[in-house]
Amino acid sequence: MSAPVPFPARLAARVARFGPLCVGIDPSPKLLAQCGLADDAGGLRDFGRRVLEAARFELSIVKPQMAYFERHGSAGLAALERLLADCRAEGVLVLLDGKRGDIDATAEAYADAFSRPGAPLACDAWTAQAYLGFGALARGVDASLAAGTGVFVVVRSSNPEGTPTQTARLIDDRGVAEALVSRNAAANGRSVAEALADEIAQANLRHAPIGGGIGAVLGATHDESSALAERMPGAWLLAPGVGAQGATFADVKRRFGAAASRVLPNVSRGILARGAAPAAIAEALAQLRGEAAILG
């Protein structure tokens, strides 16, 4: 069997054609109602299909939010499998957003679920979180990258409640105490987010022969996201918080600086900004894609 094309290469090719917009598929009860769709597995299927068809499949990547599919259990996951098949058939990449994270064999099981060829939920990339440590995910990350699947790890989330944990200082970092006293923390002790970014960068270096493939979730709402992006050269960056949480594409451009061309701005509710009819979704997507072009 030939080696799989790595996710970063597949993504770059797609972004060159259709731009960096990452379209969230978030069939919440509220959005389903807005679309006149039932809150059941059929509604989930129709919602995804409506977005894909409105865009005539001319999207680089979509991001289904797994929580909304899990609300309907196995039937919901069957709807998600249908969405994955539709995307695969048309070349649209899929980033499954479940923010999974566990240790060792369990992390590997998630990788298997999302990247084993032929697995029902096989996708192009998945999101992970690392409260249990980046190292705990290693077996899963390695298995996914070997299969050509990407992993996006939450480094700095867009919501305010994540700040205390993500900016906390590692106590075993040399100089952390002195740095805190001198109010010049950035110079010495690393934050949780900084240390995680460094681990991602090191792992991408190790996996350079197979194209890297570990991305990061960095909120467009934080000024420090640019410095975090610089710690992970070449990594793709998923930026939630555009639109609904207040950041604009111009904010993304300004905040990420030179790294802006590696940013996938994520919009979810915004695709219904002009209404829920297919033509309205098509218009909203066309406008968002145009606005996102300033990042390239």
Place this chain on the structure above:
Amino acid sequence: MSAPVPFPARLAARVARFGPLCVGIDPSPKLLAQCGLADDAGGLRDFGRRVLEAARFELSIVKPQMAYFERHGSAGLAALERLLADCRAEGVLVLLDGKRGDIDATAEAYADAFSRPGAPLACDAWTAQAYLGFGALARGVDASLAAGTGVFVVVRSSNPEGTPTQTARLIDDRGVAEALVSRNAAANGRSVAEALADEIAQANLRHAPIGGGIGAVLGATHDESSALAERMPGAWLLAPGVGAQGATFADVKRRFGAAASRVLPNVSRGILARGAAPAAIAEALAQLRGEAAILG
């Protein structure tokens, strides 16, 4: 409709009859092979059924690891739904271990998936992780507790890779810098795990009228777990790392001190220690239950 019986009350009643052992249902490819079962949805179903029947359903609580069911997509989740139905019919409580975590409406969607009456994956409690902040989970936690479902938040995981993040010091805590310099950190600045434990304790106080219901995952492998347990008075504590990761029941008793009677020690691979035949699983479970009795 009458108010649901809160999870802590249901759990206490069950533990009084069958002890505190939390039996992991981890149908990994390796464990399935050990049992001579196929690595497919049918194998998942048979594995769960074999454990439950070997125990004659005389278990307080079981903990299915969702990653192993997600490996088989919607068919795997259908097997999990069957396990949930079997447990519900026999009164065995189910703690779904998916370590979910997200913000706002998405956190609420997870709560809906795991605690809405009649939802396909409705269970007794679910595990969450809070890299995005405990506050981000609030809508989900509140919705689950209101439905009588518990939530166990990972505070201090049993694996070594979690230590840097979980022991990092919050920079906005008063006195943290001085505490670090004086090497007396515990006296002032809180760690990520300590701050999270405090948030859980406060939320349980707020929810006291409906019985609390937020538990914590605390590794049996860490000496500081006892102090963390004391910060969360009355909360149930799930302690992984017993058996496979090296901690014994005596370690749990010693580490958790006065809180030991609130600990649910989790064993997974250990239930196959005497073999995979139903009689061998029954023997292993009987022995484990006997050993766990020292915690009561």
